[in-house]
Amino acid sequence: MVDYKVTDISEHMSFLEMMDVLNEQLVNQGEEPVAFDHDCREGICGMCSMYINGEAHGPDRGVTTCQLHMRMFKDGDTITIEPFRAKAFPVIKDLVVDRSSFDRIQHAGGYISVNTSGNTQDANAIPISKYAADEAMDAATCIGCGACVASCKNASAMLFVGAKVSQYALLPQGRIEAVDRVKNMVAQMDLEGFGNCTNTGACEIECPKGISLENIARMNREYLSANIKD
Numbered sequence: 001m002v003d004y005k006v007t008d009i010s011e012h013m014s015f016l017e018m019m020d021v022l023n024e025q026l027v028n029q030g031e032e033p034v035a036f037d038h039d040c041r042e043g044i045c046g047m048c049s050m051y052i053n054g055e056a057h058g059p060d061r062g063v064t065t066c067q068l069h070m071r072m073f074k075d076g077d078t079i080t081i082e083p084f085r086a087k088a089f090p091v092i093k094d095l096v097v098d099r100s101s102f103d104r105i106q107h108a109g110g111y112i113s114v115n116t117s118g119n120t121q122d123a124n125a126i127p128i129s130k131y132a133a134d135e136a137m138d139a140a141t142c143i144g145c146g147a148c149v150a151s152c153k154n155a156s157a158m159l160f161v162g163a164k165v166s167q168y169a170l171l172p173q174g175r176i177e178a179v180d181r182v183k184n185m186v187a188q189m190d191l192e193g194f195g196n197c198t199n200t201g202a203c204e205i206e207c208p209k210g211i212s213l214e215n216i217a218r219m220n221r222e223y224l225s226a227n228i229k230d
């Protein structure tokens, strides 16, 4: 851990803007800036993964680190910032961790195979209930940030994988490959070294997108029925 003193911080700044000011000060002093991940800076990409004062994405609820504002802290506060910690998220440098294990889980089944030759049926031609559409949309809001893993005492990725499995399992287009999808994604999750879920619920509380534990329950049902069908 290294102590830095940052000055000229407005309460309206985002947390990442505060980090920019810190790095500008460090560069001006001829020091190495602190490495951290970011991209969209509007809560979409899931890159800005930091553990702030013992919480993934900091003390606010339903926001990512880039959406967190400095008004959540008091003038003169000491803020402790750490990288997301999990065996499957090795630290690359400072606050940057390698979350490509999530990409490999997605590659194992987080898609549907469609013919895009020009004869594809309009997706809107398939009737979908309002309930299924709403639930699938809620699951699809997962941005793959990894806060669920970082908050979990077991470093479990089940909220993330549950969201990805649910997003397709709820829709007729996703049912066709549902059996292989859940089996392959769960197998890859285990291979990457994530822990198991013990129903603590920290993931749901810290998730910036409000992904519900219901998605883990749905994934477990999908997994059980996929194995019975085999």
Ligand code: SF4
Pocket: 046, 141, 142, 143, 144, 145, 146, 147, 148, 149, 159, 160, 163, 203, 206, 207, 208, 209, 210, 211
């Ligand atoms: S489930 Fe929530 S916390 Fe986990 S990766 Fe998705 S958005 Fe991030």
Ligand code: FES
Pocket: 037, 038, 039, 040, 041, 042, 043, 044, 045, 046, 047, 048, 064, 065, 066, 067
């Ligand atoms: S930088 Fe994209 S979600 Fe924070």
